[in-house]
Amino acid sequence: MTDNLSHVSGVAKRYASALFELAEEQKVVEPTEVDIAALEKLLGESADLVRLVRSPTFSSDEQIGAMSAVLKKAEIGGLTANFVKLVASNRRLFALPDMLRGFHELAAAARGEVTADIVSAAKLDEANVAALKAALNKATGKDVKINATVDPELIGGLIVKVGSRMIDTSLRTRLNSLKIAMKEVG
Structure with missing residues (x-):
């Protein structure tokens, strides 16, 4: 399945694959894709959010807290919110944009x-x-x-x-x- 990730590599590929498999298992691929698109839009609009995601100076607790607030305000919950919090707790938030892109590629490939x-x-x-x-x-x-x-x-x-x-x-x-x-x- 990870062979479909042409633009994504390494840790992002593994996380994207895991998220996609969970979304398929729970039959929430489409809602997850909608939430991911909303999160990508937020990242595209906010330099502060990008700084939070990319900066290693924030602790994982600070990243989890900030991302939780962003997700709540954007009304992004469920699997996507849990995934983002897990990524933050594992100190992998810097790879989040690639993970999101990877999920889109996997979902698109599954639809042909x-x-x-x-x-x-x-x-x-x-x-x-x-x-x-x-x-x-x-x-x-x-x-x-x-x-x-x-x-x-x-x-x-x-x-x-x-x-x-x-x-x-x-x-x-x-x-x-x-x-x-x-x-x-x-």
């Missing part, structure tokens, strides 16, 4: 989904995302979830990564290749 990371120079409109999703669904034979990000330094084109496969059609890469070829000629 695969995630495609798409980087573009400008924000893609819904029609472009739908066309990419359809093309990737056909190419992979699986239901593809799109994770789109923007990197203006690409200048144009796309970078598409599905699992270990990557297609880079960005203008930046093409210009760099041309630059290297020109150096070899001259």
Whole structure:
């Protein structure tokens, strides 16, 4: 099961796998995924929360107390809350974001989904995302979830990564290749 964790390694992979197995056993994969998404949103919005998670200067009791308050305020309970408290008590809170990402990957794999990371120079409109999703669904034979990000330094084109496969059609890469070829000629 841990082979599905392409972006996660080490301790985070073991914790994500354990959480997923418990969620499956208790038949709470979907609610757990909703809670995890809410927690990821909080981490994305709060620099203080990220500091608490990453900093080794806080004791495990301080981390457990702070995380308990955050979870209660966000109305995240059950398996997810118990998991986060366990992670904090084991002094592994620094790996929590990877653990959460790992859980998503396992849940998606269990549903037969695969995630495609798409980087573009400008924000893609819904029609472009739908066309990419359809093309990737056909190419992979699986239901593809799109994770789109923007990197203006690409200048144009796309970078598409599905699992270990990557297609880079960005203008930046093409210009760099041309630059290297020109150096070899001259």
